[in-house]
Amino acid sequence: MTAPIGTLLILLCLLQIKHMFADYFLQTPRMLSGRGQYLHLGRAEHAGVHALGSVIAFLLVGAPLPFIVVIVILEWILHFHIDFWKARQCDQKQLDPFKPAFWRASGVDQALHQFTYVAMIWAWAEFAV
Template sequence: MAIDWLLLITLVWLQTKHFVADYVLQPAWIIDGKGDLRKPGGYVHAAIHAAATMPILWLSMPYLTWTVAVVTGEFLIHFLIDHLKAVYGRRHPCPMNARSFWMLHGGDQLAHHLTYSTILTVVAWQSYFNV
């Protein structure tokens, strides 16, 4: 039963963190920098996500090695998802009221939340087996 609460609380914190990092802490220079490997925006955005995930996982997993590994993976995956979305969005621009815009946005958010499902799987595995 305790692992259920651990996973639920971890998920709530990850989703809250995701909202703040994706919608509150994105000035124009970060948004504009995504999709261009020469600009810092995408790197900074992924680093914000990773940095905010770190304390959440410190509370969920007692082993620093696992936390660092998961946070590093999140940084890389988050950067890649956003980079691909930005490149595609620039090649296929569409207005915000178009169905294709919302499909791309929703697909991006789904990919991020599936990343959180993977993180929760690691937390559950690590918690259950204490490895």
């Protein structure tokens, strides 16, 4: 395996670990309540936790600081809006974990986050390596 491929796989793992902690271990009650409002401080903080985790991941693989700043700002914007979409779906359709549509919305939400990581890794390989 070449060094860039190995580093790419490490970066992918770092982003997955970051995602697990940010989405499942580090959410506060403020991050989880009232998410259907567009201007929601908790969702902004949650997206910030993701962005901070990505800063750490990209620093660990030696990405240049200007690249990191741009990529995490873009990630913050995307994460904020992906989560807003899911919250609006759940609010408008009154979805809860006992309804199959809740899990479809959650699946789309998680897939969009994963596609974001694919794009971030592509950008890293294209512009930062």
